[in-house]
Amino acid sequence: MANGQTKSTVSLIMVLNFCMYAILLGIGGWAMNVAIDRGFILDSTLHLPAHFSPITFPMGNAATGFFVTFALIAGVVGIASILAGFNHYRSWDATSRPSAVSAALIAWALTALAMGFAWKEIELEGRNARLKTMEAFTIILTVTQFVYVAALFG
Numbered sequence: 001m002a003n004g005q006t007k008s009t010v011s012l013i014m015v016l017n018f019c020m021y022a023i024l025l026g027i028g029g030w031a032m033n034v035a036i037d038r039g040f041i042l043d044s045t046l047h048l049p050a051h052f053s054p055i056t057f058p059m060g061n062a063a064t065g066f067f068v069t070f071a072l073i074a075g076v077v078g079i080a081s082i083l084a085g086f087n088h089y090r091s092w093d094a095t096s097r098p099s100a101v102s103a104a105l106i107a108w109a110l111t112a113l114a115m116g117f118a119w120k121e122i123e124l125e126g127r128n129a130r131l132k133t134m135e136a137f138t139i140i141l142t143v144t145q146f147v148y149v150a151a152l153f154g
Contacts, residue, residue, distance in 0.1 A: 003092075006151060006154045007089065007092060009151050009154075010085065010089060010148070010151045010152060011089060013144060013147055013148045013151060014082050014085050014086065014089065014148065016144060017078065017082055017141065017144055017145060017148055018079065018082045020137055020140065020141050020144070021075045021078040021079050021082070021141065022075075022079070023137055024071055024074075024075045024078075024134060024137045024138060024141065025072065025075040025076070025079070027130055027131075027133060027134040027137070028068050028071050028072040028075060028134060029072070030130065031057065031059070031060075031064070031068045031130070031131065031134070032068060032069075032072065034057075034058065034059060035057045035058060035059075035065070035068070038058040039056075039058065055069060059127070059128055059131070060121060060126065060127040060128070060131050061121060061124040061125065061126045061127060062124060063117055063120040063121040063124055064121055064127065064131065066117045066120075067114060067117035067118055067120070067121050067131075067134075067135070067138075068134075070110065070113050070114040070117055071114040071117075071118075071134060071138055073110055073114075074107065074110035074111040074113070074114045074138070074141075077103075077106055077107045077110050078107040078110075078111060078141070078145065080103060080107070081100070081103035081104045081106065081107035081145075084099050084100045084103040084104075085100045085103070085104060085148070085152070087099070087100070088100035088152070097152065100152055101149065101152045101153065104145065104148055104149045104152055105149055107145055108142070108145040108146055108148075108149055111138065111141050111142045111145050112142050114138050115138050115139050115141075115142040118134075118135040118138045118139060119139075121135060122135060
């Protein structure tokens with residue numbers, strides 16, 4: 001690819017990923033808020049059940065807590081990688097490229113980890129439409145973040 005075409009491809013993917021990571025953070029924030037508001041509340045005289053987990057969410061299934069937690073982490077790191085990529089896009093030289101590529105690789109790895117939990121959540125079933133949307137965005141982001149990393153190498 002020519003330098004101009006690579007730069008335009010990177011900018012398009014950066015905008016797409018930024019919007020998708022923002023949506024992922026919005027839905028993940030909603031899910032975390034619901035989990036905190038409607039979480040497991042004990043009376044002072046009761047004891048925790050034997051199989052209680054602090055990552056138990058009042059919606060979804062057993063994988064929901066892990067999925068939402070790692071999706072939120074991946075979303076924050078993904079936004080940070082887009083900011084590093086924007087810095088590289090402005091200068092577009094060899095000195096800014098390593099930071100953009102390394103941040104993008106870390107974001108891709110965390111997004112892939114969240115995607116693994118998304119697949120587990122899909123396998124277990126029993127989730128609402130917002131969680132299904134979050135799963136879809138995570139799976140799509142894993143692919144588009146990989147394309148972004150590849151475009152930065154190009």
